[in-house]
Amino acid sequence: MEFGFDKADNEDAAFRGEVREWLEKHLDERFTDAVGRGGPGSEHEGGTERRAWEQELGTGGWIGIGWGREGFGNRVATLTQQVVWAEEYARVRAPGRYGHIGENLLAPTLLAYGTEEQQSRFLPPIARGEDLWCQGYSEPGAGSDLASLRTSATRDKDGRWRVSGQKVWTSLAREADWCFVLARTDPDARRHRGISFLLVPMDQPDHIDVRPIRQLTGTSEFNEVFFDGAVAEEVVGGEGEGWKVAMGLLAFERGVSTLAQQIGFGEELRAVVRTATANDAIRDPLVRAALVRLWAELRTMRWNALRTLGGAPDAGAPSVAKLLWGGWHQRLGELALRVRGAEASVGPTDWTPDAPYELDEQQRLFLFTRADTIYGGSDEIQRTIIAERVLGLPREAT
Known part of the structure; x- marks a missing residue:
C-alpha cells in the first residue's frame, strides 16, 4: 500500500x-x-x-x-x-x-448543514480572516458526556432565541467574535433530542461573561463562558437537530490539520533528542529505546492519517487518531523531563502566587500534555465509540 x-x-x-x-x-x-x-x-x-x-x-x-x-x-x-x-x-x-475553529470546524458544518443564506453570511468573513469563532460544547457537568448538557435556549417575545447556561474549557473565548453553542431548546426532550446548534455573537457584555481559567502551566488559554439571556441569531440544521449537526462537526475536526500537528510533534521530539545528546542521557539504552519507539510511532501516525484522509468514511478513524496522538504526546512530555534529570523539576526562583510563573518549553510540554488524554474527548469515550460504532458491541446501560 x-x-x-x-x-x-x-x-x-x-x-x-x-x-x-x-x-x-x-x-x-x-x-x-x-x-x-x-x-x-x-x-x-x-x-x-x-x-x-x-x-x-x-x-x-x-x-x-x-x-x-x-x-x-x-x-x-x-x-x-x-x-x-x-x-x-x-x-x-x-x-x-x-481562525482554525471557524475555518476547520464551523465552515465545513455550514457547508454540510447550513442554508445558502448562512453560508453567504458567515463564510466570507471567515475566509477574510476577520471573524473569529469559539466552540460552546463542554459544560461543568457535560464534558465527554455531552448529551447531558444543561445550557438552554428559549424564545423571547420577538421570536429570538435567548441562551442561558455555562460552558467551560472554551478556547479563544476572549478573542472570538462568535460562538457556536449547543443548547437545549426542548426542555421536555431527553438526552440527544431537543438540542439545537446556535450561532451566538460574543459582543453582548450584558449577557455574556468570559472568565479565564489558570492552568498548571500558569497560562490561561481556556475559559469559562456564562450566558445570561444572550441572543442567538441563527440555528444551523433546524431546531432540535443540534446533536446530528454536532456529531457531523466532530467528524470534520480531525483531517489534514492532523498532519500539521504531527510535524509540530516531530519538532518537539527533535528538541528532546538534542537535550539527551547534549547531557549524555542518550547513552542510557532505555532512553535510546524510548526515543526510537516515539519516532516509529510518530511515523505510524502519519501513515495512518494519510491512509484515512482519502478513504471511505470510517466511524472509528477519528477516535483511533485521538487515542494514538493523545497517549504519544503524553509519553513525549514524560520523556522530555526524564532526559533532563533533577533539573527538570526546578522552576524560577521569583515566582509569587499573584504572578504567572515562567516555564521553559519542555516543562510546559510535560504539564500541558497531562490533559491530552482528556480534552477533545477522553480516551474512555473514544474507546466506547470504537466499541459501539465499529465493533458493534452492546451499548452501555443507562
Missing part, C-alpha cells in the same frame, strides 16, 4: 513552490513575535500579530482551501495540496492559527 503521495507530481511540486514563495514573502518582520507561538499551551499568546496574520492569510486566499467550494474569497486545493500547505506551514513555524 502506498501511504504517501508523489512529491514529484508536477502539479503538487508547483503548488509547494508557490506556498514556499508566498510564506517567505509574507511571513515577514511584522509577524516575527508570533512565529512559533499559538500552539497547545500557548493559544493565547501573540494575539495582535496572529490576528493580523489571519487577515494576511485571508488576503492571499489561503483560508478555506479545503472547503471544496470556492466563491467565498478562498482558494480550493486538492487533498494532496492541502497536505502540502499544512506541511509547509508547519515547517516555517508560522503562527498558530487564530
Whole structure:
C-alpha cells in the first residue's frame, strides 16, 4: 500500500513552490513575535500579530482551501495540496492559527448543514480572516458526556432565541467574535433530542461573561463562558437537530490539520533528542529505546492519517487518531523531563502566587500534555465509540 503521495507530481511540486514563495514573502518582520507561538499551551499568546496574520492569510486566499467550494474569497486545493500547505506551514513555524475553529470546524458544518443564506453570511468573513469563532460544547457537568448538557435556549417575545447556561474549557473565548453553542431548546426532550446548534455573537457584555481559567502551566488559554439571556441569531440544521449537526462537526475536526500537528510533534521530539545528546542521557539504552519507539510511532501516525484522509468514511478513524496522538504526546512530555534529570523539576526562583510563573518549553510540554488524554474527548469515550460504532458491541446501560 502506498501511504504517501508523489512529491514529484508536477502539479503538487508547483503548488509547494508557490506556498514556499508566498510564506517567505509574507511571513515577514511584522509577524516575527508570533512565529512559533499559538500552539497547545500557548493559544493565547501573540494575539495582535496572529490576528493580523489571519487577515494576511485571508488576503492571499489561503483560508478555506479545503472547503471544496470556492466563491467565498478562498482558494480550493486538492487533498494532496492541502497536505502540502499544512506541511509547509508547519515547517516555517508560522503562527498558530487564530481562525482554525471557524475555518476547520464551523465552515465545513455550514457547508454540510447550513442554508445558502448562512453560508453567504458567515463564510466570507471567515475566509477574510476577520471573524473569529469559539466552540460552546463542554459544560461543568457535560464534558465527554455531552448529551447531558444543561445550557438552554428559549424564545423571547420577538421570536429570538435567548441562551442561558455555562460552558467551560472554551478556547479563544476572549478573542472570538462568535460562538457556536449547543443548547437545549426542548426542555421536555431527553438526552440527544431537543438540542439545537446556535450561532451566538460574543459582543453582548450584558449577557455574556468570559472568565479565564489558570492552568498548571500558569497560562490561561481556556475559559469559562456564562450566558445570561444572550441572543442567538441563527440555528444551523433546524431546531432540535443540534446533536446530528454536532456529531457531523466532530467528524470534520480531525483531517489534514492532523498532519500539521504531527510535524509540530516531530519538532518537539527533535528538541528532546538534542537535550539527551547534549547531557549524555542518550547513552542510557532505555532512553535510546524510548526515543526510537516515539519516532516509529510518530511515523505510524502519519501513515495512518494519510491512509484515512482519502478513504471511505470510517466511524472509528477519528477516535483511533485521538487515542494514538493523545497517549504519544503524553509519553513525549514524560520523556522530555526524564532526559533532563533533577533539573527538570526546578522552576524560577521569583515566582509569587499573584504572578504567572515562567516555564521553559519542555516543562510546559510535560504539564500541558497531562490533559491530552482528556480534552477533545477522553480516551474512555473514544474507546466506547470504537466499541459501539465499529465493533458493534452492546451499548452501555443507562
